[in-house]
Amino acid sequence: MDPELPVVRLCVAGMQAEAEGRADEARALFQQSWDGARDDYEACIAAHYLARQQDSPEETLRWNQECLDRADLVGDERVRDFYPSLYVNLGNAYRELGQLASAHRYFELAAERAADASDGQYGDWNRFAIAEGLRDTAVAAAVGGDGEAAARGGIGEGVERPVRELFGRWCERGDLKALGLTLPAYLGCLGTDEDRLRLRSALHMVHAARWLPAEEQSLLEQALGAAAVW
Structure with a gap:
């Protein structure tokens, strides 16, 4: 985005006000950016920030839409890299309203556009948000009859349960090495073959190093056994 655009300057000022706890001022600045938008591109930017300052899930959904x-x-091309986060925001809005099947559909759309997000921390944030949304809504998608979508989003109970237990143990005792090797692959797993391979490889590395206590090594073996039939 061009930082010299009036709409962008207003939104940057609004974000600063939001960060400093001045919510009313932030909302007024975002509203000013919306009122002054000169075309659909500027209106898209303003609507994104206005959605952040709504008082109800319904209004948040309306502005994200x-x-x-x-x-x-x-x-x-100006909006190409917007789409992953736009779909994530809609997924989160539907999730907040309890409409989990609709939320899952938007997280699926976000996953399809994940590669369009900018590289670096912003891209990582999008990937982690998409993966979390897919995991949280996969069951609802399956219940709603969308089993294919649910399969993509879910890591699988056989992998999920032991891995989450291991994360809890590693956090408790501060095993940053094990967490550093495996957590990014888990948090960013969108259910693609490439993502699943990355997670399996990370788990294998920790298993092969054999620095874990025996019980944790056994949990890791359970996860790897389940991951082998993904």
């Missing part, structure tokens, strides 16, 4: 609609109307 407005943001997506405006991006669709722009339809060029």
Whole structure:
């Protein structure tokens, strides 16, 4: 985004106010950016920030939908890297409303566009948010009849249960090495073959090093056994 655009300057000022706890001022600045938007591109930016300062899940959903609609109307390279986070925001909005099957659909769309997000921490944040959303809504998608979508989002109970238990133990005793090797692959797993291979490889590395207590080594073996038939 061009930092010299008036709409961008207003949104940056609004984010600063939000970070400093001045919510009313932030909302007023975001509203000012919306009122001054000159085209769909600027309206898309303003709507994204306005969605952050709504008082109800329904209004948050409405502004996130407005943001997506405006991006669709722009339809060029300026908004290409917006889409992963736009879909994540809609997924989160539907999740907040308890509409988990709809939320899962948007997390699926976000996963399809994950590669369009900027590299670095922003891209990592998007990937982690997408993976979390897919995991949290996979059961609802399966219940709703969308078993294929659920399969993509879920890591699988056979892997999930022992891995989550291991994370809890490693956090408790501060095993940063084990967490550092495995947590990024777990948090960013979108259910693709490449992501699952990355997670299996990370688990294998910790297993092969054999620095874990015997009980944890056994849990890791359980996870690897389940991951082998993914």
